[in-house]
Amino acid sequence: MIKKVAxxxxxxxxxxxxxxxxxxxxxxxxxxxxxxxxxxxxxGLLKNNFIKxxxxxxxxxxxxxxxxxxxxxxxxxxxxxxxxxxxxxxYKDLSDICVENVRKEGFDCIFTLxxxxxxxxxxxxxxxxxxxxxxxxxxxNDVAHTDITFGYNTAVAVATEALDRLHTTAESHHxxxxxxxxxxxxxxxxxxxxxxxxxxxxxxxxxxxxxxKVAETITKRRDNGKKFSIVVVSEGAKPKDGEMVxxxxxxxxxxxxxxxxxxxxxxxxxxxxxxxxxxxxTTVLGYVQxxxxxxxxxxxxxxxxxxxxxxxALNGTFNVLVTLTNGRLNYVPIEDVIGKNxxxxxxxxxxxxxxxxxxxxxxxxxxxARNLGINLGD
Numbered sequence: 001m002i003k004k005v006a007x008x009x010x011x012x013x014x015x016x017x018x019x020x021x022x023x024x025x026x027x028x029x030x031x032x033x034x035x036x037x038x039x040x041x042x043x044g045l046l047k048n049n050f051i052k053x054x055x056x057x058x059x060x061x062x063x064x065x066x067x068x069x070x071x072x073x074x075x076x077x078x079x080x081x082x083x084x085x086x087x088x089x090x091y092k093d094l095s096d097i098c099v100e101n102v103r104k105e106g107f108d109c110i111f112t113l114x115x116x117x118x119x120x121x122x123x124x125x126x127x128x129x130x131x132x133x134x135x136x137x138x139x140x141n142d143v144a145h146t147d148i149t150f151g152y153n154t155a156v157a158v159a160t161e162a163l164d165r166l167h168t169t170a171e172s173h174h175x176x177x178x179x180x181x182x183x184x185x186x187x188x189x190x191x192x193x194x195x196x197x198x199x200x201x202x203x204x205x206x207x208x209x210x211x212x213k214v215a216e217t218i219t220k221r222r223d224n225g226k227k228f229s230i231v232v233v234s235e236g237a238k239p240k241d242g243e244m245v246x247x248x249x250x251x252x253x254x255x256x257x258x259x260x261x262x263x264x265x266x267x268x269x270x271x272x273x274x275x276x277x278x279x280x281x282t283t284v285l286g287y288v289q290x291x292x293x294x295x296x297x298x299x300x301x302x303x304x305x306x307x308x309x310x311x312x313a314l315n316g317t318f319n320v321l322v323t324l325t326n327g328r329l330n331y332v333p334i335e336d337v338i339g340k341n342x343x344x345x346x347x348x349x350x351x352x353x354x355x356x357x358x359x360x361x362x363x364x365x366x367x368x369a370r371n372l373g374i375n376l377g378d
Contacts, residue, residue: 002108002313004034006050009068010041010076010114010121014139014151015294016302018062018069020113023306025059031314035059036107037070042121044071045110046078046094048101063299066292068113079124099128109313113137115149116356119321120338131318134334135305139290142186142356144339145332146323150305153297155182155289156192162285163197163230170228176218176272176280180265182289183234186358189289190234191365194374200229201375203268205236205244206359209377211268215275217375222278229278233268235261237377262286304329 007024009017021037028035035053038044051070053059062069078098080091102110109131112122115138122132136143139155159181170177179199183189187204194202201217203209218229238244247262262284269280294302301324308329309322320331339355359365369376 002033002316004036004106005109005111005310005313006036006038006102006105006107007053007070007111007113008038008041008045009070009072009137010112010118011072011074011138012115013067013072013290014137014149015066015154015290015292016150016298017067017072017113017137018065019294019299019302020135020137020150020306020309021053021069022055022059022062023303024111024310025053025055027307027310029055031310033310033314036105038110040071040076041073041114041118042076042078042098043073045098045101046076046081048105050105063303064293066294074117077121079121095125095128098125099130102130109133109318111135111309111313115140115143116338116354119143119334123319123334123338126319126334131313132334133309133312133318134321134337135309136321136323139189140183140186141188142184142358143321144337144355144357145321145325146357147325147327148301150298150302151290151294152188153301154292154295155189156196157295158289158292159189159193159232159285160196162283162288163193163199163232166283167198167230170230174227174278176229176231176269176276176278178231178233178265178269178272178280178282180233180235180262180282180284182285183236184261185236185354185356187234187237188359188365190232190237191359191369194232195365195369195372197232198230199232199374201231201377202369203231203233203237203264203377204359205234205238206361207376207378208238208240208242210240211271211275211377214268214375214377215272218272218276218278222276231268231272233265235264237264 039049081094113135119134136149139151141152166177245263248260265282269282273280
């Protein structure tokens with residue numbers, strides 16, 4: 001019977017993190033289990049830096065709060081940790097320190113709240129004997145084996161509101177308005193917000209686009225009396241026979257996704273302005289999608305995930321990821337989530353070894369978009 005558990009939130013922040021923490025803490029307290037939180041994700045696990053979480057004090061008033069009260073890290077891979085010795089950068093496997101910290105403190109289970117990279121590291125720790133339970137967090141909605149990740153609904157709502165506002169400006173000034181949204185290697189945010197926001201074009205990573213096809217759609221709209229157009233572009237979208245636009249390559253360490261995407265929206269706007277003769281403007285939502293208050297849907301979903309995660313721990317079901325499939329809570333082995341990468345050491349999306357969930361050509365969203373006349377660039 002478990003007595004003591006810990007939570008870590010890792011990777012980019014997402015609306016609903018605090019709601020998951022709250023649900024885990026409350027469920028733990030109702031079953032006589034002590035709950036703690038590692039500060040700044042895997043960095044806290046490595047440094048053995050944690051606090052006690054209690055619903056009457058440190059974990060109070062969390063349901064509506066964005067961000068995470070215990071902090072997060074998206075630049076820490078404890079299996080290939082970046083250290084500087086004698087003026088040289090080296091990468092060392094410090095995971096055994098994390099294992100020792102968990103055992104020394106007597107934590108029976110670690111809850112890992114994160115996406116693809118976070119769960120890969122969780123799997124790696126489970127192979128070293130640590131009990132882990134993953135909770136699928138990312139606004140990108142790209143974690144395998146679950147219908148939806150918490151934080152995604154809020155991101156789509158923010159993007160949809162932006163499109164509603166851009167519509168009025170586009171119509172008033174007869175312009176092409178391009179909205180660049182997050183999503184990395186998956187186009188869920190772009191496609192769903194395009195449908196919800198009445199966009200005319202949606203460019204996503206899963207369908208390399210032909211800019212000529214996009215220009216034709218906009219020109220045809222203008223010729224038919226529609227003197228404005230709305231285009232949604234996922235940050236990972238790329239033209240046919242082209243590459244994604246990379247804003248910067250980071251140096252956060254090995255085993256991490258060091259590619260920072262950004263700039264595709266501006267590129268598309270410039271091309272469309274030249275090809276159509278219509279003034280085009282770009283809006284990049286960026287971190288606005290990840291911050292702030294979660295929607296009611298995400299609050300409920302996060303609460304479901306958190307309570308289910310603690311329930312699994314109480315039942316002794318470890319090394320799994322909590323999922324929502326066909327409307328019902330479930331779980332799958334964390335090994336099934338992380339893809340073909342069987343080596344020790346985290347990797348992130350965008351590689352042949354990844355198992356991220358992307359949009360398939362047969363997905364309902366694709367069919368709906370086409371039926372509504374949204375140009376997907378092909």
